[in-house]
Amino acid sequence: MSIRDEARRLDPAARRAFVSNAAKTCLGVSALSALPQSEAEASQKGRDTKRLPGFGKAKNVIYIFNSGAMSQIDTFDPKPGTEEQGSVGVIGTSVPGVQVTSFFPEIAKRMNKIAVVRSLTTVTGNHQDAAYLMRTNYKPLGSIRHPSLGVWAQHFLGDPATELPRTVTIANSDRHPGAGFMPSKFSPLPVARADRGVENTKPPGYLDAKNLNRRLGLIDKFNKKFIDTYSDPAVSAYTDFYDGAVGLMSGKDLAAFDITKEKQGIRDAYGKSRLAQGCLLARRLVESGVPFVEVGNGGWDHHQDFVQRMQEKGPELDKAVATLLDDLDSRGMLKDTLVVVTTEFGRKPQIDEVRDGRGHHPGAFCSLLIGAGVNAGQVYGATDAKAHYVEEDGVTVQDFNATIAHLMGLPLHEEAISPSGRPFTVADDGEPVTKLFA
Numbered sequence: 001m002s003i004r005d006e007a008r009r010l011d012p013a014a015r016r017a018f019v020s021n022a023a024k025t026c027l028g029v030s031a032l033s034a035l036p037q038s039e040a041e042a043s044q045k046g047r048d049t050k051r052l053p054g055f056g057k058a059k060n061v062i063y064i065f066n067s068g069a070m071s072q073i074d075t076f077d078p079k080p081g082t083e084e085q086g087s088v089g090v091i092g093t094s095v096p097g098v099q100v101t102s103f104f105p106e107i108a109k110r111m112n113k114i115a116v117v118r119s120l121t122t123v124t125g126n127h128q129d130a131a132y133l134m135r136t137n138y139k140p141l142g143s144i145r146h147p148s149l150g151v152w153a154q155h156f157l158g159d160p161a162t163e164l165p166r167t168v169t170i171a172n173s174d175r176h177p178g179a180g181f182m183p184s185k186f187s188p189l190p191v192a193r194a195d196r197g198v199e200n201t202k203p204p205g206y207l208d209a210k211n212l213n214r215r216l217g218l219i220d221k222f223n224k225k226f227i228d229t230y231s232d233p234a235v236s237a238y239t240d241f242y243d244g245a246v247g248l249m250s251g252k253d254l255a256a257f258d259i260t261k262e263k264q265g266i267r268d269a270y271g272k273s274r275l276a277q278g279c280l281l282a283r284r285l286v287e288s289g290v291p292f293v294e295v296g297n298g299g300w301d302h303h304q305d306f307v308q309r310m311q312e313k314g315p316e317l318d319k320a321v322a323t324l325l326d327d328l329d330s331r332g333m334l335k336d337t338l339v340v341v342t343t344e345f346g347r348k349p350q351i352d353e354v355r356d357g358r359g360h361h362p363g364a365f366c367s368l369l370i371g372a373g374v375n376a377g378q379v380y381g382a383t384d385a386k387a388h389y390v391e392e393d394g395v396t397v398q399d400f401n402a403t404i405a406h407l408m409g410l411p412l413h414e415e416a417i418s419p420s421g422r423p424f425t426v427a428d429d430g431e432p433v434t435k436l437f438a
Helices: 003-009 012-027 105-109 127-136 149-157 209-229 233-250 252-257 264-270 274-288 306-330 397-408
Strands: 060-065 090-092 099-101 114-121 167-170 189-191 292-296 337-342 365-371 378-380 390-392
Touching (some): 060 127, 060 149, 060 306, 060 397, 090 105, 105 306, 114 397, 149 167, 167 274, 252 274, 264 274, 264 306, 274 306, 306 365, 337 397, 365 397
Parallel strands (some): 060 292, 114 378, 167 189
Antiparallel strands (some): 090 099, 114 365, 337 365
16 A cells, blocks of 8 residues: 555544654655644544635636746745845835845735745655646646646636636646646636737638638538547537637637737836736736636746846846736725735755855745735744744645635535546645635
8 A cells, every 4th residue: 555545544633644754754854844734724624615714705816836946035935144045135024024035125015915825845846746736736647637726616617708718827838737637628728928918819811701700610510520420528628629719719808818908007017027917918817707817937946146036036026916916906806816926846045155046945935825815914834944944834735725726616625537537626635724814
């Protein structure tokens, strides 16, 4: 019997202790990182989480993924006065006693709207595997691909009442898990660049509307004959995805992808960085009816010259997030929109003196939760004096995503069966962090 199978035989509290001891013995990870957040939260295992506060408060999610591993000590978990902090400055925020690094003055002003989770922990230090885990709650397997969070929402909550897709990814890599084992029609719509919107949506110049519709009609006839002959769920799912794409191309909802339709003042406020434009497009999409938008933000793999690179990445993230929050708030959307700022793992507190950088560090990292249902103006969890390991209220990747899924109104323990016959749940064995709910 495998360790995982053995762990699943135990009751919830014993299972957490088992995993904690296994991690401590085999991997040198602090036992605290795998312990439940509190006895009250541990007792929620197996209960109906719909009764917990915050359920379904987030009608929309804007999920900003900082790929490359955002450093905890250089962002939202600084350790002033330590050798590990190096030359990076530290500033106060609008919440007394809460500090961030000097790269984030605008986020600091809005800290009273934000919950900082400083106690995230994982055991995966490989970029690709850790990013997959962060998006799906599962480790990658050769035999199956797991759905991402937005796809789970479509599975449980159904399609939006528009031609728009339920999930859109902006500036993400082709390694995104997408629909996983769910039907192809659930696949997120990828947008390579926010300033270009959905590309290749205009018919060829030599085709007028009449001839285009005639060709689409012929395709429908061929498809119908094929489906009638070879009845298969995968074929039907692909046809549904194709029909959705055609509907989007010919519908008025396509304008939601055009950020040039925004007032110039709004566009100027966001700025011209790709992240800022991605956040602007994300706001337009959730406002138009897309419930889940992921915005990719690469460039955080700071193995060398980390201060110089943070001087670019820090202010870019600072301005984009602050402007997005102000924009959502001014439109009355922040109460229904959850903004997530996260990454795949952290970086070593020790500075590599040769390369002036920080290596991979899965033991501790941090993220932000803002908006719908979140108890703002708080720091949850803590690391040790050097931001090396989780010292208080450890949060697993599964718990973090269970918190998001709970706010989205998803049933955490309801199973979906993969084509291979295996049952999966949206957050694996994760449970929501109840202290993060308003």
